[in-house]
Amino acid sequence: MNPRARALWVAGSIAVTALIVVAWQLVADYGGIPPVFLPGPDRAWRALVVGFSQGELAGLTLATVKRMIYGWALASLAGIVVGALIGSSRIARDYIAPMLEMVRPVPVSAFMPVVIAFLGFSSNMVLVVIAIGAIWPVLLATVHGVSSVEPRLVEVSRSLRLGRLQTLWKIALPNSQADILAGMRIGLTVALVLAAIGEMLTSEYGLGFYILIAARGFRSADLFAGVILFGLIGLVSNLALQEIERYMLRWKRR
Amino acid sequence: MKLAKAVVVPAALLLAWEFVMRSRGIESDSLAPPSQIAVAFVDAMLDGTIPRRTAETLRAALGGLAIGGGSAIIASVVLGLVPPAARLMQFSIEVLRPIPAVALIPVALLVLGFGYRMEIALVAFACFWPVLIYGHSAITNIEPQLIDVSRVLRLTPISRVTKIVLPAALPRYFVAFRLATAVSLIIAVTVEIASNPQGIGHELMAAAQSLHPDLMFALLLWIGIVGWGLNSLLLFAQRRLFGAAGAAVSASP
Numbered sequence: 210m211n212p213r214a215r216a217l218w219v220a221g222s223i224a225v226t227a228l229i230v231v232a233w234q235l236v237a238d239y240g241g242i243p244p245v246f247l248p249g250p251d252r253a254w255r256a257l258v259v260g261f262s263q264g265e266l267a268g269l270t271l272a273t274v275k276r277m278i279y280g281w282a283l284a285s286l287a288g289i290v291v292g293a294l295i296g297s298s299r300i301a302r303d304y305i306a307p308m309l310e311m312v313r314p315v316p317v318s319a320f321m322p323v324v325i326a327f328l329g330f331s332s333n334m335v336l337v338v339i340a341i342g343a344i345w346p347v348l349l350a351t352v353h354g355v356s357s358v359e360p361r362l363v364e365v366s367r368s369l370r371l372g373r374l375q376t377l378w379k380i381a382l383p384n385s386q387a388d389i390l391a392g393m394r395i396g397l398t399v400a401l402v403l404a405a406i407g408e409m410l411t412s413e414y415g416l417g418f419y420i421l422i423a424a425r426g427f428r429s430a431d432l433f434a435g436v437i438l439f440g441l442i443g444l445v446s447n448l449a450l451q452e453i454e455r456y457m458l459r460w461k462r463r
Numbered sequence: 464m465k466l467a468k469a470v471v472v473p474a475a476l477l478l479a480w481e482f483v484m485r486s487r488g489i490e491s492d493s494l495a496p497p498s499q500i501a502v503a504f505v506d507a508m509l510d511g512t513i514p515r516r517t518a519e520t521l522r523a524a525l526g527g528l529a530i531g532g533g534s535a536i537i538a539s540v541v542l543g544l545v546p547p548a549a550r551l552m553q554f555s556i557e558v559l560r561p562i563p564a565v566a567l568i569p570v571a572l573l574v575l576g577f578g579y580r581m582e583i584a585l586v587a588f589a590c591f592w593p594v595l596i597y598g599h600s601a602i603t604n605i606e607p608q609l610i611d612v613s614r615v616l617r618l619t620p621i622s623r624v625t626k627i628v629l630p631a632a633l634p635r636y637f638v639a640f641r642l643a644t645a646v647s648l649i650i651a652v653t654v655e656i657a658s659n660p661q662g663i664g665h666e667l668m669a670a671a672q673s674l675h676p677d678l679m680f681a682l683l684l685w686i687g688i689v690g691w692g693l694n695s696l697l698l699f700a701q702r703r704l705f706g707a708a709g710a711a712v713s714a715s716p
Contacts, residue, residue: 222554229555246574307469314645314690318653319664319683322671326493326679402563406657409568417566424569432573436566443561 248430253437256430266419270438273404273415276332277442280339281400285393288344289382292351296385297377302356313349317342317399318406325410335407342403343396350392354385387461390454397446405439416442495677504681512666513685520662521689523579524644524651527586532643534587535594536636540624542595543602543632556595564589564650568657578661582654589650590643597642601635602628634705641697648690663689 230250236242237249248256260266295301295309321338328334358381366376382389408417420435477497483489484496495503507513542549564585571581609631613623629636655664663686670678 218550219554222551225551226555226558303465303468304472308473311473311691312687314694315683315687316649316652316690318649318656319667319686321656322668323493323679323683326671326674326676398563402565402653405563405565406653409565409657420566420569424573427573429573432569436562436570439566440558440562443563444558447561 245427245429248433252430253433256434260434269416269419274442276335277400277404280336281343281397283340284343284396285347288347289351289389292348293355293377296352296355297381306352313345330411332413335411335413338407339400339403343400346392346395350388351385354388355381358384387458394450397450401443492674493676495680499677500680503677507678507681516663516666520651523582524586524647527583528590528643528647531587531590532594532640535591536598539595539598542599560592565653568654572658577659582651582659585654586647586650590647593643593646594639597635597639601632605631637701644693644697652686
């Protein structure tokens, strides 16, 4: 497809989204749904503008994004370190990896009551839960990546007499970069979900708490503004990570 | 031998946990020795708490999966067979998909109130996207020759879908549903923990809040067993039904 046709299609698909927004407006105005339940896009937009210019939406969004990124960074770091240790050792793979596979199918939010029981309703608790939840995709991807290095590369490292750490750093980790980055992308999504839930449960300052309060107060415009912001955070963080992935893996495409 | 190695570490950890708690005489509101957890598990199983709560959770999870996954099948067939529709919907899908289902919990609460309806609606929203994305790629990955065959046979559009497209895409759809099943359980439990007063998630939250660590850990264990069981069941079915085709799809989504 030539670039011009592609641009036209993109424009068309944006137009479809615009049509959906118009339909939303019409349903909100004439659909007979009480405005308490469904605000039109006009009211949601006004709530966003007012919230950013006079209210605390910017601060709330920042708090949630910070929480998400801190927890995710913690999880990614721990996941890569632990995953590399397990993946690079046969013994650890035999003895510890099966246990990890057993913990993995537990829905991560189920750990939340347990962590609350230990740490109480605090922002630390939210951070810990995010880290526990977001570590799995990274950890398992690292184990997989590190343990599936091409045999010839392993032979190379042996003939170069690299130590275990050096092999890990120079061969196994670069080799599993794609797996790790893919795992980190999933981890970031998990982190956002857990940040939202954690804020709702603990009433910590953030967007999750904000939308819960908005719903309780029947302020549907504010509620939708918050949901839109959540969508935006998800979209932007995912796109950003995609770009980082592309940049970091550029050596692979050659 | 492999199994023995896999069991050693967890068994040793459990024993150490039990031993430390007993020998030090630790009384805790947040931790219970494994033996007490086992007793609590059997009790909750026998008095019907676990079976009843599990049925509630599974009803909501599978109901939502059926609605969300079902509508995603239809949508993905349309998008797959009509490429202009896929291109036109692309932006809308990219914008809607990143909204975390849990961010919609307050919306669902406001509109639908507590109960099955809000939980099912949220599960359906969450399950819609993976099935749509996988299904779409399943259809666009069908051998072009198969479509040619359907043209040569002059099949009507409907029988083309039911006789050629869906059977050819079936392994990928199955994988999509397997992943969506995990999502459905996660969302159902999450919604129960966050707000909805029913199901295992709520029971777990209640056990933690009322300082019953034995029951809390028993329920956590049970949620893990349910998730693991569902996934193994579907993996088994996938191997049985599709053999190598299913494995190939799982490896390269």
